[in-house]
Amino acid sequence: MIRQRLGKDLLFFDGGMGTLLQEKGLAPGELPETWNLTHSEEIYKIHRQYIEAGSDIILTNTFGANALKFHDDSCSLEEIIKAAVSHVKKAEREALLQTGDERKIYTALDVGPTGKLLKPMGDLEFETAYEAFKEVVILGEQAGADLIHIETMSDTYELKAAVLAAKENTSLPVFATVIFDERKKLLTGADVSSVVALLEGLGVDALGINCAMGPKEMLPVLEELIKYSSVPIIVKPNAGLPKQRDGKTYYDVTEDEFAAYMEQIVRMGACVIGGCCGTTPEHIRAMRKRCENAELVPVTEKEFTVVSSYGQSVILGEGSKIIGERINPTGKKRFKQALKEHDLDYILREGITQQDQGAHILDVNVGLPDIDEPALMEEVVQELQSVVNIPLQIDTVDEKAMEKALRIYNGKAMVNSVSGKKESMEKVFPLVKKYGGVVIGLTLDEDGIPADADGRVRIAEKIIKTAEKFGIKKKDIVIDALAMTISSEPEGAKVTLETLRRLRDEIGVNTVLGVSNISFGLPCRPIVNAAFYTMAMLNGLSAGIINPSSEDMMKSWYSYHALMNLDNNCEQYIQKYANSVVSTNIMKTSELSETKLKGENDRSRKSSSKMTLQEAIEKGLRDDAGKITTDMIATEAPLDIINEELIPALNHVGDGFEKGTVFLPQLLMSAEAAKSAFSVLKEKMEKSGEIREKKGRVILATVKGDIHDIGKNIVKVLLENYSFDVIDLGKDVSPEKIVETACEKQVPLVGLSALMTTTVVSMEETIKMLREKKPDCKVMVGGAVLNQEYADMIGADFYGKDAMQSVHYAEKIFKDALQKSADKKE
Template sequence: MTGILEEIKKRIVFFDGGMGSLLQANGLKPGELPETWNVIHPEIITKIHRDYLEAGADIITTNTFGANGLKFYPGAEFDLEDVVTGALRNAKEAVKTASYPSGKDKGYVALDIGPTGKLLKPLGDLDFEDAYELFAQAVRIGEREGADLVLVETMSDSYEAKAAVLAAKENSNLPVFVTMIFDEKGKLLTGGNVESTVALLEGLGVDALGINCGLGPVQMKGILSDIMKVASVPVIVNPNAGLPRSEGGRTVYDIDADEFAVIMKEIVDLGACVVGGCCGTTPEHIEKTAALCKDLTAKMPDKKNRTVVSSYAQAVVIGRDPVIIGERINPTGKAKFKQALRDHNLEYILREGVAQQDSGAHVLDVNVGLPEIDEPSMMVEVVKELQSIIDLPLQIDTSNIEAMEKAMRIYNGKPLINSVNGKKEVMDAIFPLVKQYGGVVIALALDEGGIPETAEGRIQVAKKIYAYAEEYGISPKDIVIDALCMTVSSDSQGALVTLETLRRIRDELGGRTTLGVSNISFGLPQREIVNATFFAMALQNGLSAAIINPNSEAMMRSYYSYRALADLDPQCSDYIAVYSGQVATLGETVKPGSGSGTGNASSGEITLAESIAKGLKDRAHAAVKELLKEKEPLTIINEEMIPALDRVGKGFEKGTVFLPQLLMSAEAAKAAFEVIKEQMAMSGTAQEKKGRIILATVKGDIHDIGKNIVKVLLENYSYDVIDLGKDVPPETVVETAVRDGVNLVGLSALMTTTVPSMEETIRQLRAEAPHVKVMVGGAVLTEEYAKTIGADQYCRDAMASVNYAEGLFAGK
């Protein structure tokens, strides 16, 4: 079962290269599903696999990149059983009949799992568990038919990657490798970066991870360097053969086998220990690479002692630089919050989250426990909703094991878990979840004997928890010890014991710590004075992560001051940015969102523009109703909504706003616009559409994520979008454009094998509707490639499509 993992420890291991371009060379027609050839042309598939093995590949990937139940369903000409079984049998036949190079006597078969082509909820229409089941179906067949490992590849969404990894690990005993598709800036389509993605995947326990597709080997070197800084498992690099272009209706790439091999040697020198190719690479590329790299020493990544939690978009390291965990999403002592939970008022909870993010929190605590509500379902719903508009990692805070497991399963990232303690039954309940889903767990320094009165007693509990966790395969780096903060009004030694515990965990155990800081002042007047002073003392003694109210000016002053004094804030830049020109009393509590224009989170005083920018749909709906009492509908659209969308769009282009936030802003704008449309209908007026645009994913391609994102944004900018869907024949696009007098068509394709369909669609448009402009996008495209197939504009992302449409219809 683990043969390939042992091989990686000893030497450089080689993947095969591209499949699609070789199938095209063998006669695969534009729009034809490559996976069907597993059944109708098994001899060709087997020969391609054999050629790669004989060229020096150790691992061949099955021809199942797009094999899922959305394409291959019961009753279709070929169902999933047909294509996956055929794929495995073809690959196994190649392994059995290949003539291996000197020194090798076998090959390994990787079940290839590609993306579904859909965006998962709440941003898209595919449920997480439905995606999981689509992947699980293929995994079960693959293991039964003898796959040696699972390769989850070309994933541009960390959430979909998580569904695929869980499906692989929970439905097989096979090693799991994952490769993601990053752009040149090191970003995923949905906003994740290298550090957040590695944290998620390693938390899930993948056996190797890396990058593939989208870029050539030159462009991947910088991303590989970033991966090597944070990864602790073997790293895979499978680039394209450079950048693509079209020649005579065929997709070709600009790096030949010799040049590819030279650059791949540099990639191995940088630390990759599993290398191969993706689009455009051939057996010759792999043969030259293997010849040049086979005798190099494999460099297994060193184990990183980093405590990292992540969201879909960012990672937070819990270490020397203190982390703020916002405590406001918690019903304890908060009557309004309790009522919001009873009333299922999620908008109130979201505003609390936004306010804490604006005030400087790095992680948000999420506790929704009330006896009278269904905590598991509420926890899942709140986590999903928060992650749809906020890019901070979350702390899942519950004593309900069912709520904890359900939230961890659907969480997009590596969460912080609150909490475990030294009681055996508690550790036995929670540590398996941490091992299965990944996470950093807070561990209270107490056990069956209660809360130790001395620092030594708490240190012994911490050691006990570390040791027991390691029995479950959980490293001390993924445990944060809560040193326990007892109220000083009832125990005069309480603060001193806590501070000594913090210091000793840092100095003696090398551990990370946390505290619920405000517990120290319970029962005292002017609590923030005590809290702020104790907070500063705790930070000096090694506190790694503080659970506090980030809206408290006193607490945040301690935080920013400490960082400046402890040389954690170079040139005091953060301190100056926050406090330059500000005047406030020590006891002042900052209004949630103060200084950012978001207003008061609890009172709902958030403008329409800010509601759209923050993705708050219900608030946007209410805000526009208020504005309609004093402003005309078109004035609101032009002065409030469009400028807000423009600001979000510019943030997206700069990389400060991520795709989920972009889409949720669009949804908030849509909610506001529905109110405006009703008002216009009542008054007999209507907003004029700027123009009509056709969108389509080309023939043979069912991946419609990009197209759907573009549609949402274009509609928000008042365009009439004719969405032809996916797998659209060229003739349908042309007929619609001619019939409806459309001037702009947007075409999308993910796969190399479907770009010829895009080129054919453009050719037919030029012949039948030469006035029509064509914009194109997709993972395999570049600006140069778009030009060679005759497109008018290459759009690297959704905002680029909006910008092109705006210029075109404005006559620019």
């Protein structure tokens, strides 16, 4: 079994498939997977060449073989996958028979992305993606694959669907690799540590990076993978950058250069290596020769306790983290009302407010009598993770609600909670193991809550020991020492603090507390809470569940971190309080504490009527944006609203996206909020006869042979929000269709997208035809396989590295056209 060899032996993948198929005659628009049936001998020969070059792991020719991407009436997925696996097996038998080599060759079922964005960024349901991957992996195992390799993923949500499908429906080892950019981010914003947290939590056998970069560019990403990963690391670079010579595409990293970099990659810590786009059997041969005697770096267990969202990870144990407590109906009349009335906007505003006020994680509890908690929890988690980018803490005692939330959550969640009761552990631990998570262990069991630290530490040890039997590591457990109110238990604070200290010093486990529990029944509770919070942090509190709207609590947090040198050069403290005026009247401040807290809570529950339209758009609140716009049109002109609120909001979010402070999910949710506002304005303008002038027409298309339309769809959403009239021709569009539409509609700008190396030829052909038939038409191009140099080589006018750059270019083109028109009139 390959599992036994991982981390002990250096294993070699094969290299690229697409460029080799092109050399053998794969036509633009032809699906590579169909060659498993129509050109079986050619596929077999490529596999055999890689085996003879030294590959241990051979990928099946099934990258695009899933029901959401592969559409060919002449054959079924079952036929494709069965044939694809058989070609690898045949190549293995015959190559090893001829050479007498006793190497074990592993057949890896190649599982690529669906080519679609999942909700809320796109229209694909999580479970629909899951079902597509499920069909493929079941067929792959039945056909005889030895492992499943999920690769070239750019969205952690789709990645999770694929891994779950493989883990739940097969017994095969699962490898997973993703595409990082030069900022060490996925398309959807995930950083390296959050990807590692997700994949390790789901239980993959190996993880890593492939495609989009050459080996040199992958080195900084690999450094972070090594820092965080406790499982074997895979690295499969491209052979550098695509270029052209004599009308043919080639990659600029030679076989020897590739091999030298791969040796460095092995010495850094990778133990499964291979190639992606542009690599050939010669690259693999040179790599094997150079690397096969390199000494492996042992795979070590990393002790980070990490929770993550779609784009951000939080490491517990580095200072004390803030868990926002406000999304919880306990003691909150207005929140209970929101749950009963299904007022999700209220809940989303609570989440956004806490994130803005400094929360690192959000607790999410929607439990009320007479409410379908599993359904509501699932919906709230989906909606929240579309507007906040910090991790969530799933807070429920309902087993079904917990599983629904963990399944739909895009990241590695905190789970609140499990107790030391046998029944509780038997229900919660299997879910945490299956979906990944950091689980909070309450120091109580069948005998209740111990009155002393000894008893609570014993329960913590029992929880940790039992969790290990379920395959959950200590680093994925956080113990709640339980804060008991001192109004009824005078020794409660001392016991809790001693428990925290001992959990840190004796057991070495992270801790959490619901801090405000300490002051129930007392006057001026914020004073007691803040003092206890500081004492708890000093005694080892890893995360406090608090109200980040509380000025007293946040002062404690900022000052503690500054005093303990956990805030570099007091930067956070200074940024927070540089312009604050501190009252010298301590008594007056104390008396006002509860009044202040009440006011802060009121502000945290800001209604949509008090939020500006610009804020609603920037925060991605669709319904609020629509409601605010409806109120505004009673007194303001629609065009004024567009120019003074909508466009500035979109520009602000777009600027953040380009600077790397805003990521794709936030960008798209803001665009959706803007669309909600636009729809209200459009209806008003149509009734009044007012016309909003379009900036101009733009054609968008994914080129012939390419069925990936994620990038195109993102650009479309943004262009429409910036008042462009977009003609979307869809995917797999012929050059003739694009040129015909451009000429017929007199369109001055065409945007072309391609993800696959095999379809860039179609892009070049389209540009050439546009130059002949409509030379005044500008062409902008984009896609994962492109770069500026390659765009120049195929004759494009502009290369859009991301969606916002495409918007800026479109604005420039139409602005220049207007200027030329004005100059002619003069």
